[in-house]
Amino acid sequence: MKAIIFDLNGTMINDMWYHTLAWEDILNNDLGGNFTREEVKQNMYGKNHELLVRMFGKDRFTAEEMDKLSLEKEKRYQKAFLPELKLLPGLQQFLESAHTKGILMAIGSAAIPFNIDFVLDGLNIRKYIPVVVSADDVTVSKPHPETFLRAAELLNVSPDDCLVFEDVPKGAEAAGNAGMKAVILTTTHEVNEFDYLNNIIHFAPDFTDPYIKSLVE
Template sequence: MRDLNFRPKAFLFDLNGTMINDMEYHTMAWYSIMTEDLGSDLDYASVKKEMYGKNHEVLERVFGKDKFSQEEIERLSVEKEKRYQEGYLPNLALLPGLNNFLDRAKAAKIPMAIGSAAIPFNIDFVVDGLNIRHYLDAIVSADDVQMSKPDPETFLKAAAALGISAADCLVFEDAPKGVESALNAGMQCLVLTTTHAVEEFDGYPNILGYITDYNDAKLNLLF
């Protein structure tokens, strides 16, 4: 930990790649749709780079703003989430050590929230599928915000829902855009290296450290 004196009063979790290791399944679902259904010649690595924000934002970044009607966007989004859930369900699991970490935080009466660009359909799939709703004091989804990460709205709304100041929150993230969102919200961040290499986070001054999962001994410093 960079700042050994920081004792957060709340934990804010991104979901995908942070509480669960599922980003590969999101990428595979979009890759399937973009190449097989939509005839794109994008390679897998190019699709992976677009894996942030709301579904319509992903489509707009890849194909342009006026390519699809709202009805087509909704249809493609539903199909993408269907393929994602079907692919990931057999492997649905919390990251190693997270269950124990959630227990410790709950016992220490540290409020916790999810701040994610996922839609409620996918958040419920994870939260209820893994029976972790009782740990959470708030959930902010894609449907709750106007602006996606790296805008700070998601994490600021999560902090407000908990009644905790931004400066007292610690964000757990796995993506550079999420770390930037936390920075814009005035929040410190711990990075899970499930999806991106450490080198991809160069230049973010709000990162306290990097962990591969929640068994990392550095987390003991938070309590």
């Protein structure tokens, strides 16, 4: 392992509940939908625009309207989550150890830069993670491998030298499509939801897990 690529939401921070509530508010209260929380949760992957198309069809919104809805959703999420903004247990120490060992690190996320900056700068961890691939940097989002392949390219490492940390099946599937192994943080989905994938090497609740700690010792 020469490089680690982190998904962000639900992987570095435990915030997916707040994203779910923000989307539920937008989709149902602002846009007149009638979606269950489980329906919202199952569609929360990829870019914000893609989620809106999945939920309402491709002709409901203009690109400009989707831009505004996306930003409004993120503002509501950030306002609600800010008092709880912190890294998953053990991640600060993991980042420091990996950095000391010279392991390269990147973020490969479907989040927009507005949200990635909220975390990197809010928690002062940008110094560990010089490479960021956001929703704005790819044409096709997860489970397409573009996000992770782009991160590997920017790190100047081979995909098979990268390990991905993810929390959702579509993200782990994207890692597999990129030829990368994945470690899953069980913050968002149950272990059995990943049964169809063969590139997962470990499941853990957070970064205090002995196996995860051993990766950078």
